[in-house]
Amino acid sequence: MKMIEGHAVIDVPDNVPVWDIDPYNPEILANPLNYYAELRAKGPFAYIPKYGILACGRHKENKEVFSDWERFVSSRGVGLQDFKLGKPWRDPSIVLEVDPPEHGRTRKILMRLMSPKVMRTLADDFQLAADRLIDELLEKGTFEAVTELAEVYPTTVFPDAMGLRACDKRRLIDYGAMVFNALGPDNDLRRKAMATAPDIVPWITEQCLRENLKPNGFGAAIYAAVDEGEITEEEAGMLARSLLSAGVDTTVTGLGSALWCLATNPDQFELLKSDMQLLRPAFEEVLRYTSPVHSFCRTADIDTEVSSIKIKQGTKILCVLGAANMDEDQWPGATKFDISRKPVGHMAMGAGVHGCVGQNLARAEVQAIFTAIANKVDTIKLAGEAVWRPNNAVHALDSLPITFTRK
Numbered sequence: 001m002k003m004i005e006g007h008a009v010i011d012v013p014d015n016v017p018v019w020d021i022d023p024y025n026p027e028i029l030a031n032p033l034n035y036y037a038e039l040r041a042k043g044p045f046a047y048i049p050k051y052g053i054l055a056c057g058r059h060k061e062n063k064e065v066f067s068d069w070e071r072f073v074s075s076r077g078v079g080l081q082d083f084k085l086g087k088p089w090r091d092p093s094i095v096l097e098v099d100p101p102e103h104g105r106t107r108k109i110l111m112r113l114m115s116p117k118v119m120r121t122l123a124d125d126f127q128l129a130a131d132r133l134i135d136e137l138l139e140k141g142t143f144e145a146v147t148e149l150a151e152v153y154p155t156t157v158f159p160d161a162m163g164l165r166a167c168d169k170r171r172l173i174d175y176g177a178m179v180f181n182a183l184g185p186d187n188d189l190r191r192k193a194m195a196t197a198p199d200i201v202p203w204i205t206e207q208c209l210r211e212n213l214k215p216n217g218f219g220a221a222i223y224a225a226v227d228e229g230e231i232t233e234e235e236a237g238m239l240a241r242s243l244l245s246a247g248v249d250t251t252v253t254g255l256g257s258a259l260w261c262l263a264t265n266p267d268q269f270e271l272l273k274s275d276m277q278l279l280r281p282a283f284e285e286v287l288r289y290t291s292p293v294h295s296f297c298r299t300a301d302i303d304t305e306v307s308s309i310k311i312k313q314g315t316k317i318l319c320v321l322g323a324a325n326m327d328e329d330q331w332p333g334a335t336k337f338d339i340s341r342k343p344v345g346h347m348a349m350g351a352g353v354h355g356c357v358g359q360n361l362a363r364a365e366v367q368a369i370f371t372a373i374a375n376k377v378d379t380i381k382l383a384g385e386a387v388w389r390p391n392n393a394v395h396a397l398d399s400l401p402i403t404f405t406r407k
């Protein structure tokens with residue numbers, strides 16, 4: 001059996017075009033729109049010979065593959081590596097990298113922590129922190145929105161909500177970036193990220209222990225499930241690890257992209273200020289338009305068929321969520337950022353049983369920041385070039401110079 005990047009290489013299925021491209025090329029990762037459009041134009045799937053995988057870019061197939069956990073499993077890994085054929089770099093996540101019915105048992109616990117009811121108890125603290133940060137940035141006028149806003153806010157409110165006793169902003173952000181880069185091939189991006197593992201991983205593991213989590217946070221609530229006999233002590237540590245893996249870098253990315261959308265679409269910012277009802281749809285449109293998680297894989301666990309294409313057991317499918325979110329057939333005028341669009345069914349938080357479990361928390365953070373901005377800021381302007389940072393699974397800004405003027 002021929003292997004590439006830890007998975008079996010499949011033959012080209014009938015009626016699937018071969019596309020000689022590297023989706024993990026840093027230039028493509030930084031500015032992916034042309035790649036997204038070309039991938040959709042190829043048809044339901046394209047075969048990528050460099051990795052021996054199928055990629056899908058249209059909304060229809062992305063939705064079908066992502067929603068069907070029985071045929072397209074997560075337990076074989078959601079990156080290029082097939083966990084059935086080799087051991088991953090860390091123990092598999094007990095919520096992301098498992099299938100039902102096991103998945104339901106662990107997911108249920110995280111769902112409870114992230115319920116709208118729990119979010120309401122956090123709202124005042126989140127708003128206070130957002131108001132304070134936006135006031136500080138208004139004092140500065142011009143600032144670097146990635147390091148001074150996007151990275152600051154989640155690393156202020158999340159460790160508190162989690163109940164972390166120690167807060168190392170850099171390690172929290174870099175761990176997320178590492179976990180997401182690890183989903184790609186063994187390229188420079190992955191190797192550079194993994195080089196930080198010996199420093200970061202033991203620190204993360206330690207923060208996930210019961211004694212390092214304060215009462216009242218998400219961490220303590222996870223350990224309460226141990227005391228109820230729902231999960232083991234070790235599983236609690238693993239669930240805490242999931243929150244630290246997926247809860248920081250993603251929201252940092254989403255906030256940076258939200259600022260970029262407002263700065264580059266002043267008419268939409270005016271619209272938002274004039275109608276605060278648009279606050280939530282505005283964030284959904286940010287998600288659709290920028291797709292913070294640009295791609296995730298699934299693995300076909302049986303021989304099957306999607307859109308009349310035969311897919312063999314063991315096939316890795318690169319689901320390019322960013323491309324699905326720009327599909328004109330699903331979103332007319334897709335390349336326009338339009339906060340009145342209400343893009344129900346976007347793929348930025350996934351779909352189906354594995355849909356982002358922290359989405360209420362992400363929305364609560366952005367709600368607080370958008371509220372503070374809409375109340376206090378008159379104009380948002382780019383003060384320099386926006387630069388994107390390549391990552392094998394995340395589409396994030398590297399730098400975003402911004403000028404705020406006061407209302």
Ligand code: OVV
Pocket residue numbers: 093094095096097179180241242243245246
């Ligand atoms: C990168 C990522 C996304 C979602 C969940 C997890 C990780 C996890 O560790 O559970």
